Amino acid sequence: MNPIFDFDTPIDRRRVPGEKWGRYAGRDILPLWVADMDFAAPPPVVEALQRRLDHRVFGYTDAWPGLVEAVIEGLARDHGWRIEPDWLVWLPGVVTGFNLACRITGEAGDEVLTATPVYPPFLAAPGNSDRRLVTRPLAFADGRWRWDRDAFEAALSPRSRLLMLCNPHNPVGRVFDRDELRWLADLAERHDLTICSDEIHCGLVLDDDAPHVPIAALDASVAQRTITLMAPSKTWNIPALYCAFAVISDSSLRRRFRHAMHGIVPHPNVLGMVAAEAAYRDGGPWRTALLDYLRGNRDIVMAAIDTMPGIEAARPQATYLAWIDCRGARLEDPAKFFEAAGVGLSDGAPFGMPGFVRLNFGCTRTLLTEALERMRQALGS
Ligand SMILES: Cc1ncc(COP(=O)(O)O)c(C=O)c1O
Incomplete structure (x- = not known):
């Protein structure tokens, strides 16, 4: 029960x-x-936090094996996505993650493509790294928001470097299906784009017939060009505990991402990591x-x-x-x-x-x- x-x-x-x-x-x-x-x-999240508070010592803390295991098992159980421990990069937030993605792809003046409407920090991120934002609107037809495939193809240029995807989508609430994701992945392959996929809302799918598919789970070649960003924060309502992670299977992309973090991006808060373990394991x-x-x-x-x-x-x-x-x-x-x-x-x-x-x-x-x-x-x- x-x-x-x-x-x-x-x-x-x-x-x-x-x-x-x-x-x-x-x-x-x-x-x-x-x-x-x-x-x-x-309750299991609050109890885990209370137990950790009772210890009373809050020294610097790296992600520990139980936390990594809870996340890996959670992604396999909830989304059928099998990842390796090495692919995880811990972050204090998802917004940090997509700003890093802009910073490490291409150079100043290169283009970052995304669809509107979208969570506003998507629209600011390219400019924060002197990249150029290129947007095309999602199309509304038959009661559903969809990709306007021709408009997106036409928006690409030789300077396009990064595709920023939000799935499930804030604000339109779409869970993009395999066909849409395959099309996006093929577009990225054809134009050699890195994909940054913000999947922070993946635990909040309301329709049983629309399961969340991480775009990097389509196949190994898509995974090689993808930075997936996730967090327990939206699903379990703990956003101000500041704990998120990137999943990057390609070692050279991961090295560039980590390098851009050095000296700038702090570790997540230890209480956020405690909460994340409890959420993925027992939430x-x-x-x-x-x-x-x-x-x-x-x-x-x-x-x-x-x-x-x-x-x-x-x-x-x-x-x-x-x-x-x-x-x-x-x-x-x-x-x-x-x-x-x-x-x-x-x-x-x-x-x-x-x-x-x-x-x-x-x-x-x-x-x-x-x-x-x-x-x-x-x-x-
Ligand atoms: C799509 C999306 N990405 C990222 C965030 C915020 O992530 P974080 O607080 O981990 O930076 C939100 C918050 O509303 C969001 O809706």
């Missing part, structure tokens, strides 16, 4: 510093923006219960959006994020409009797609229902 986990009882986040609730401190605005959930971390039952709860929340979001005039959204296959098209409602600034109505959403413009907002449904059903009702009323529906 699965233990019962409580996702319904609200935990007051106003009493501790934090971005999500802190932004609207003292104002009656429900925060459904930044990508963390309002739920307590899984399965909690994750199963979480996904059930999120599926229920997704249904509530989709049903509410159906009643809102001029508002549309594709049903996310993964994540706790809904990417909402407000263009039909002719709102001058949708995020500001909903904020004035008491709901804090993420503005689509920094994702490269103005006219949209992103709603985070990783919260209690009571809060979600209240927020959606405020949105509905604001739209006069």
Whole structure:
């Protein structure tokens, strides 16, 4: 029998510093923006942290065999992906990882290709290393976001070096299927691109018929050109514990990646590593219960959006994020409009797609229902 986990009882986040609730401190605005959930971390994670705190000594710590084993077994169990211990490079965060990927591919002025909308730090990363960002929009057709294959092919140039992929995708919630991944991998092979695949949301697939496939798991030749970035942070809701990792099977790519880290990128926090081990080893039952709860929340979001005039959204296959098209409602600034109505959403413009907002449904059903009702009323529906 699965233990019962409580996702319904609200935990007051106003009493501790934090971005999500802190932004609207003292104002009656429900925060459904930044990508963390309002739920307590899984009990085995909290217990492992408590046990480690009881030791009371927090010296410098490298990844230990039990941690490496928990990650390797977790990736094999949850995604059918078999990796070697040597392929792992520990990082304090995934954003660090994709900025490093930009820095080690090509030289200043070379091009980095990605699709919009996308998690905003993707759009800043190439410029941080003097690379040139090239974007093409994903296409929306038949209720689903897809790659516009012709537009992507046409966007490539002799200076293209890196393809930045987000899968499962923030913000559109797609889990790219084998056919789409094969096409991307072939494109990378034809143009000799390195692939940086941010798979931080891979534990949050809601649709059973859309399993997450790491692009590097397609075959050894794709793996050779790929830097995969993962973390326990989104799935088990521990983002501020700062522990992530890259999986890089090619030794020369891995050497370049590690070299770029020297003297700049710190080790992950020891408590983050303790939490990661517990999450990958013992976080399965909690994750199963979480996904059930999120599926229920997704249904509530989709049903509410159906009643809102001029508002549309594709049903996310993964994540706790809904990417909402407000263009039909002719709102001058949708995020500001909903904020004035008491709901804090993420503005689509920094994702490269103005006219949209992103709603985070990783919260209690009571809060979600209240927020959606405020949105509905604001739209006069
Ligand atoms: C796609 C994606 N990548 C990376 C991150 C952040 O990763 P980190 O906090 O490990 O740098 C997020 C957070 O929302 C995200 O959605």
